[in-house]
Amino acid sequence: MNEETIDLSTLWGIIRKKLGLIIIVTILITMISGIITFFFIEPEYRSTVAVFISDERSGTAVTETINDINMYQKLVDTYAEIAKSRTVAEDVIANLNLDMTVGTLQGMVSTSPKGNTQFLNLSVTSTDRELAYNVTNQMARSLKAVSRELRGTDIVQILDPANVPAGPSSPNIQMNLAIGFVLGMMLSVFMVFLLEFMDKTVKDPDFINNELKLPVLAAIPFSGDNA
Numbered sequence: 001m002n003e004e005t006i007d008l009s010t011l012w013g014i015i016r017k018k019l020g021l022i023i024i025v026t027i028l029i030t031m032i033s034g035i036i037t038f039f040f041i042e043p044e045y046r047s048t049v050a051v052f053i054s055d056e057r058s059g060t061a062v063t064e065t066i067n068d069i070n071m072y073q074k075l076v077d078t079y080a081e082i083a084k085s086r087t088v089a090e091d092v093i094a095n096l097n098l099d100m101t102v103g104t105l106q107g108m109v110s111t112s113p114k115g116n117t118q119f120l121n122l123s124v125t126s127t128d129r130e131l132a133y134n135v136t137n138q139m140a141r142s143l144k145a146v147s148r149e150l151r152g153t154d155i156v157q158i159l160d161p162a163n164v165p166a167g168p169s170s171p172n173i174q175m176n177l178a179i180g181f182v183l184g185m186m187l188s189v190f191m192v193f194l195l196e197f198m199d200k201t202v203k204d205p206d207f208i209n210n211e212l213k214l215p216v217l218a219a220i221p222f223s224g225d226n227a
Helices: 002-017 019-039 066-083 086-096 102-108 129-151 173-198 205-210
Strands: 045-053 109-113 119-126 156-160
Touching: 002 019, 002 173, 019 173, 045 066, 045 129, 066 086, 066 109, 066 119, 066 129, 086 102, 086 129, 102 109, 102 119, 102 129, 119 129, 129 156
Parallel strands: none
Antiparallel strands: 045 119, 045 156, 109 119
16 A cells, blocks of 8 residues: 555656656647647538438228337338448439539438437438538438338338538537547646656656665755856
8 A cells, every 4th residue: 555655646747757758748749739720620500400200090080009110120220231332322412413423422320210219310420511511401302212112102201301511520629629628638747757757867866766776875066057
């Protein structure tokens, strides 16, 4: 227990002695993180449309059971995969006359079922906000068209059409600055400890007593006037 206390006090002493260097390095790395975020990372915009996967029996009186609810949820999961399919991507590209590959468009698309409901969110992320908006709305329309071809009926209802993104969804400036701050602090502390433990020069009598276990017989005082 005593050795652990001595070690912790020694480490804290090193940090206090080099606190200025730690602060400078931390601020420097945080600033670099901010510069990279502002000037080198291209902002991306995300547009989302909400669709409702309806029940084919909605025109009749239906008493929902647990099996019905499970069926709806599986249907939503199925349509989440259909939305990311090649067929839907090709329909979007054809309708918008886009100059991109199917793989590129599929990489822009993400889907997320809304909890345990019949709602499905379709999202498109792009560096062009207008493109994200147009592709998102067309993807919902293409999903409806593909649904009609697959099932012979349209069970996809567009609930909330997408809007033009007001601002970028990424990069997250606050998060990047926080990461830069934490990384800078960790690197600066590691650098201070590394330099301290690599430095074996004698700086004071305590080093001789504590590290070399030798008694101090005499010391020559240093005076700037005598230098």
